[in-house]
Structure formats: structure tokens, C-alpha cells
Amino acid sequence: MTVTDYTADEQDLQWGYILHPEGIEVISLLHEDIGPFVDWNTDPRTAFSDNPARWSSLAPPPVIQAPRIAAPQAAAGAATPARGVPAHPAARR
Numbered sequence: 001m002t003v004t005d006y007t008a009d010e011q012d013l014q015w016g017y018i019l020h021p022e023g024i025e026v027i028s029l030l031h032e033d034i035g036p037f038v039d040w041n042t043d044p045r046t047a048f049s050d051n052p053a054r055w056s057s058l059a060p061p062p063v064i065q066a067p068r069i070a071a072p073q074a075a076a077g078a079a080t081p082a083r084g085v086p087a088h089p090a091a092r093r
Contacts, residue, residue: 014052025059028052036061043067 027035045067
């Protein structure tokens with residue numbers, strides 16, 4: 001869908017997104033004519049504010065919560081035995 005200055009009001013849009021080489025410009029159409037850039041390298045799991053007033057062109061994108069980075073998992077087969085349990089049971093004689 002193409003939106004122009006003439007059709008935006010008719011379509012009752014609240015947000016605009018413009019793709020640029022350095023990232024996505026997010027525009028709160030209710031508050032400003034330009035907006036901050038969200039870099040293309042931003043983790044897609046990042047949570048942003050949906051309050052249009054917080055999307056100012058004079059401030060960075062309003063991140064609510066950055067994604068958590070999971071701790072690396074131990075390699076498969078590298079499990080250590082529980083304490084008190086011998087790695088190899090003693091042979092009965």
C-alpha cells in the first residue's frame with residue numbers, strides 16, 4: 001500500500017515506516033513528520049513502546065525490554081555425573 005501526504009489522512013494511519021539503507025524510520029504520524037531509525041541489526045525480539053509520543057525524532061527508539069541472551073548450553077554428551085555416584089561402578093569380586 002502506498003501512502004502519500006494526500007492519502008494518509010483519508011486512511012486514518014497512526015504509524016509510518018520508511019525503509020532506509022541504515023534501518024527503518026518509524027514515524028508516529030500523530031506527533032511528528034519524521035522519526036528515529038531502528039537499525040537493521042536490531043534483534044527482532046526487542047520490545048518497543050507503542051506509545052506514539054515516545055517515538056520522537058530527537059531521541060533513540062524507545063526500547064522497553066532488550067531480548068535476553070540465553071546462556072550457552074553445555075555440549076551434548078559432556079554431562080558430568082552427579083556427586084557421590086562413581087563414574088564406573090566397581091566390579092564385584
